Amino acid sequence: MPDDDYKLIGKSVPRIDARAKVTGEALFTADLKFPRMLVAKVLRSPHAHARILNVDTSRAEKLRGVHAVVTGKDTAGEKWGVFRYTRDQQLLCVDKARYLGDEVAAVAAVDEETAEEALKLIFVDYEPLPAVFDFWSAVAPDAPRIHDEYPRNINVEVKIEVGLVDEAFRNCRLVREDTFLAEEDSYFMSEPYAVVANCHADGSVEIWMPNASPHTKAKALSNALRLPLSQVNVRKITIGGAFGGRSDVFPAEFICSLLSIKTQRPVKLVYTREENTIATRMGHAMLTTHKTGVDKNGKVLARESICWLDGGAYSSTGPIATSVPFLCHEQAYNVPNVRFYGYRIYTNKPVRGMIRIHGRSFACGVDTQLDMIGEELGIDPVTMRLVNARRPGETTPTGSHVASCGLVECIEQTAEQSNFLAKFKKSVPNRGIGMGVNSVQTGFPLGIRGGSQAFIKFHEDGGATVISGVVDNGQGNDNMLVQIAAEELGLPMSEIRLISADTESTPTDAGSYSMISTFGGGNAVKRAAEDARAQLFEVASEMLEADPEDLVARDRKIFVRGAPDAGVPLPKVVRQALLLGRPIMGRGAFNPDVDQRREWIGNPSGQLSQAFSFGATVAEVEVDPETGQVKALDVTCAQDCGFALNPLIVEGQFEGSVAMGGQGGMLAEEHRWHNGHCLNPTMLEYKIPTIKEMPRIKPIIVETIDPGGPYGAKEAGMSVAMSSAQAYCCAVGHALGIYFNHYPLTPERIRDAIERKQESKGIKTAWDIEPARIIPPEPKS
Numbered sequence: 001m002p003d004d005d006y007k008l009i010g011k012s013v014p015r016i017d018a019r020a021k022v023t024g025e026a027l028f029t030a031d032l033k034f035p036r037m038l039v040a041k042v043l044r045s046p047h048a049h050a051r052i053l054n055v056d057t058s059r060a061e062k063l064r065g066v067h068a069v070v071t072g073k074d075t076a077g078e079k080w081g082v083f084r085y086t087r088d089q090q091l092l093c094v095d096k097a098r099y100l101g102d103e104v105a106a107v108a109a110v111d112e113e114t115a116e117e118a119l120k121l122i123f124v125d126y127e128p129l130p131a132v133f134d135f136w137s138a139v140a141p142d143a144p145r146i147h148d149e150y151p152r153n154i155n156v157e158v159k160i161e162v163g164l165v166d167e168a169f170r171n172c173r174l175v176r177e178d179t180f181l182a183e184e185d186s187y188f189m190s191e192p193y194a195v196v197a198n199c200h201a202d203g204s205v206e207i208w209m210p211n212a213s214p215h216t217k218a219k220a221l222s223n224a225l226r227l228p229l230s231q232v233n234v235r236k237i238t239i240g241g242a243f244g245g246r247s248d249v250f251p252a253e254f255i256c257s258l259l260s261i262k263t264q265r266p267v268k269l270v271y272t273r274e275e276n277t278i279a280t281r282m283g284h285a286m287l288t289t290h291k292t293g294v295d296k297n298g299k300v301l302a303r304e305s306i307c308w309l310d311g312g313a314y315s316s317t318g319p320i321a322t323s324v325p326f327l328c329h330e331q332a333y334n335v336p337n338v339r340f341y342g343y344r345i346y347t348n349k350p351v352r353g354m355i356r357i358h359g360r361s362f363a364c365g366v367d368t369q370l371d372m373i374g375e376e377l378g379i380d381p382v383t384m385r386l387v388n389a390r391r392p393g394e395t396t397p398t399g400s401h402v403a404s405c406g407l408v409e410c411i412e413q414t415a416e417q418s419n420f421l422a423k424f425k426k427s428v429p430n431r432g433i434g435m436g437v438n439s440v441q442t443g444f445p446l447g448i449r450g451g452s453q454a455f456i457k458f459h460e461d462g463g464a465t466v467i468s469g470v471v472d473n474g475q476g477n478d479n480m481l482v483q484i485a486a487e488e489l490g491l492p493m494s495e496i497r498l499i500s501a502d503t504e505s506t507p508t509d510a511g512s513y514s515m516i517s518t519f520g521g522g523n524a525v526k527r528a529a530e531d532a533r534a535q536l537f538e539v540a541s542e543m544l545e546a547d548p549e550d551l552v553a554r555d556r557k558i559f560v561r562g563a564p565d566a567g568v569p570l571p572k573v574v575r576q577a578l579l580l581g582r583p584i585m586g587r588g589a590f591n592p593d594v595d596q597r598r599e600w601i602g603n604p605s606g607q608l609s610q611a612f613s614f615g616a617t618v619a620e621v622e623v624d625p626e627t628g629q630v631k632a633l634d635v636t637c638a639q640d641c642g643f644a645l646n647p648l649i650v651e652g653q654f655e656g657s658v659a660m661g662g663q664g665g666m667l668a669e670e671h672r673w674h675n676g677h678c679l680n681p682t683m684l685e686y687k688i689p690t691i692k693e694m695p696r697i698k699p700i701i702v703e704t705i706d707p708g709g710p711y712g713a714k715e716a717g718m719s720v721a722m723s724s725a726q727a728y729c730c731a732v733g734h735a736l737g738i739y740f741n742h743y744p745l746t747p748e749r750i751r752d753a754i755e756r757k758q759e760s761k762g763i764k765t766a767w768d769i770e771p772a773r774i775i776p777p778e779p780k781s
Helices: 018-023 058-062 112-120 165-170 214-225 251-263 273-278 318-332 360-377 381-388 407-418 420-425 477-489 517-544 570-579 647-664 718-736 747-759
Strands: 038-044 050-056 066-071 103-109 123-128 154-162 174-182 194-199 205-208 232-234 267-270 285-294 300-312 337-346 431-441 452-458 464-468 496-500 551-554 557-560 585-590 612-623 630-640 696-702
Touching: 038 112, 038 251, 050 103, 058 066, 066 112, 066 251, 103 112, 103 251, 154 318, 165 285, 165 300, 165 337, 174 360, 194 251, 205 214, 205 251, 214 232, 214 251, 251 267, 285 360, 300 318, 300 360, 318 337, 318 360, 318 431, 318 612, 360 381, 360 431, 360 718, 381 407, 381 420, 381 431, 407 420, 407 431, 407 612, 407 630, 407 696, 420 431, 431 718, 452 477, 452 517, 464 477, 464 517, 477 496, 477 517, 517 551, 517 557, 517 570, 517 585, 557 570, 612 647, 612 718, 630 647, 630 718, 647 696, 647 718, 718 747
Parallel strands: 038 267, 205 232, 300 337, 464 496, 630 696
Antiparallel strands: 038 103, 050 123, 066 103, 154 337, 174 285, 194 205, 194 267, 285 300, 431 612, 452 464, 452 585, 551 557, 612 630
C-alpha cells in the first residue's frame, strides 16, 4: 500500500501514553501500594571478594516489626545466567561474595526504618580474599580465581576469522595498529530500580518491576523459585527508561518474591540511586587493539581486532556483549578479511551488561583509525567511509545477508547537510568536525523466545482490544502497536485498548532488548489485524453482496473500494458476526528469518538478524584549550530505519541517542574506582547531560523499506547512539589535531593530551596504552 494511502502509519500522531505521563497519572513500580505491604532492604557485602563462613540472623529476626529474613540458605540453589553455560550468579550469595555490594541477606519489615535497623543486627563472618580490579591483574597467571571453573578469570572467549587475513595484510599499501580504551559507564534511567511482589494463597506470585522482557523474567524466576511458570506472573507497569539496563534478571525480584512467599504478604523493594548503579548492571570497560590494512584508495582489505572487556563479577549477557562490538562493524563496513579475538574477563567489580552505547573503544577506535589512515593517504573522512560502507544485497563476513541498507545515503546526507568537507578542510582554531558510522541488529537468534504473537478481539460496539507481549520501556512501543492495529482495522486509535507485557494474559514476545519490538511485535500485531480484518470482510461481504477482495475498512466502516458512502458500520458487522456464531478474533505470529544454529561462542556464523539499521552522525564542536571543556555546536544525524511508522517518535529517539551516545557518552560519563568502591554512583558525581549542554540537532530519516519489516520498518535509534559517540570523538580530535584513544574525553584528559602534544613537539596520538593481546590457553597440567 503506498504511503499516501495510509491514514495513520507514517504520520506523527501523539503517543497514547503522553497525557498520563505528563500529568503524573502513570504509575511506576515504586508508586504501588497494597494493604499489609512490607518494605524490603538488602544487606550487601562490604568486601570486594570474600568467603562467607556464617550468617547469623537471629537478632534481626527478633526485632519488632520484622516479618522475614532470608539468606542464601533459603534459596533452592539455582544460579542465574542468560545462557545455560553462563549460569554463575547466586541471586543471594551462598558461599562467596564477589564484589562490593553483592547480596548477602535481606529483610522484610513494617517500614523502612525497621528494615534498616534489622540489617544492622545481621552478623556475617567473612574471610576476605585477594581481589582483582582491572584486566591486567585479573588475567595474570597468579591472579585469584573469582570463579573456580574459569582459569585466568576469562569468562567468555570469542574467536572469529574469515578470509585470508595475514595474506591480505601483506598486500596492503598501509597498515596501522592502535589501541583504544573506554571506561565503565552507566544507564542512569530516571526511574531507580524497584520491585513489588505479592504471593497469593494458591501459591502464585505476581511481580511488578521495570523490565525489557516480562516473559524472560517470569521464566527465570520460575526456575529460581522452583514454581510452575503459570504461577509466576509478571505484570505490566510504566517503565522509566531501559537503554539495555533492564534486560537481565536481578537479585531484587528474586529476593522480593522470596520474602513475599515467606510472609504471605506484599513486599516492596526500592533501590537507592547507589544501589541502582552497583546492583543492577553497568556498561563494560573495554580495551581494543585494531590492526587495519588498506589499499592506496583507503579500502580496508584486512582488520584484526583484539578486545578485552571488564565484565565484573558475573556473566550476565557476556557472550552477546563480547561479540556485538565486532558484529556492529562487520555490518557497517565491508571488510573481506577479518580476525576477532574477544575476551570478557571477570573482576571483583559490579556486573556489566549491554548498554545503548556498548563498545565505545571498539567503535571510536575504528573511525579514529580511519581518520588517521586517511590523513596519511590524503583522503578525507567522508570518502574513507564511503569507500568502505556496506551496500544492500551484500553478505557480512559471518554470513548475514543484508536485505536493506541506506548507509551510503546516511553518510552522503549528513555530510551534505552539515557542509562537512568545507568545514573539515577550513582550519578554525579549536573548532572541529567529525563523522561516525555504525550499524545495529534488529533482533538475533533467541530460539523459542525469538518470535512474537498477538491476538485482537472485537467488542460489540466496534472497538477492539490488542493483546501482545511487547513491553514499552518508554520508547513508544505501546503507541506503535495501537497505531498499526488502527491502520489495519480502520479504527481511530482511541477505540483500541491495549493489553500488553503481562505474562498471565499475553502471548510471548522476544523483548525489547534485541531492538526487535517493531520488527517482531509490530509484524505480529499487523498479522493479527489482517486476520481479524479478513474475518470482518467475510461477514461484510455477505451483507454487501460483494467480493471480500473488493472491501476496505476505514473510518469505522467497511465498504466496497471506491464507494465509501454505500458501506456498513463496523459495529454492525461485529454484531452480525456474533449472531452467526463467528466472533471476530484475530491471531498473528512472527518469527524472524534467522539461523537458529548460530551461537555466540560455539558457532558465530549464519544469519544473525533479518534486518539491520545503519546510521551516520556528524558532530561540530568547539574546545577551550585552557580548560579542556568541549561545547557541542551542531549535530546532524541520519539513520536508515526502514520506514518511520511515527516520524516524531523516531526523531525523539535520535535526539535521545545524541544525548546518551555523544554528549554524555563521549564527553563525561564514566565511573571512578578505588579498590572496588564506585566513587561516583549518583547523579551528584556521575555527570549526565542536561538540556543546557545539548547542541542543535538536525535529524534525517532515511527510508529503505525493508522487505521483512511491518510497512518496511526496522530498528530506529541505536545506530545514531553509537555513531554519535564516534562523531564527537573525531570532532574533538579534529579541533585539536590530536587522535584520542582514551574515553570519555573529559576536560582532564583533553588538557593532558594538549600538554603531551606540546611536550612531544607535535605527536598527535593522545596516550600510550598497553595493547590488548591474544591470551594464550592455560597450560595443561
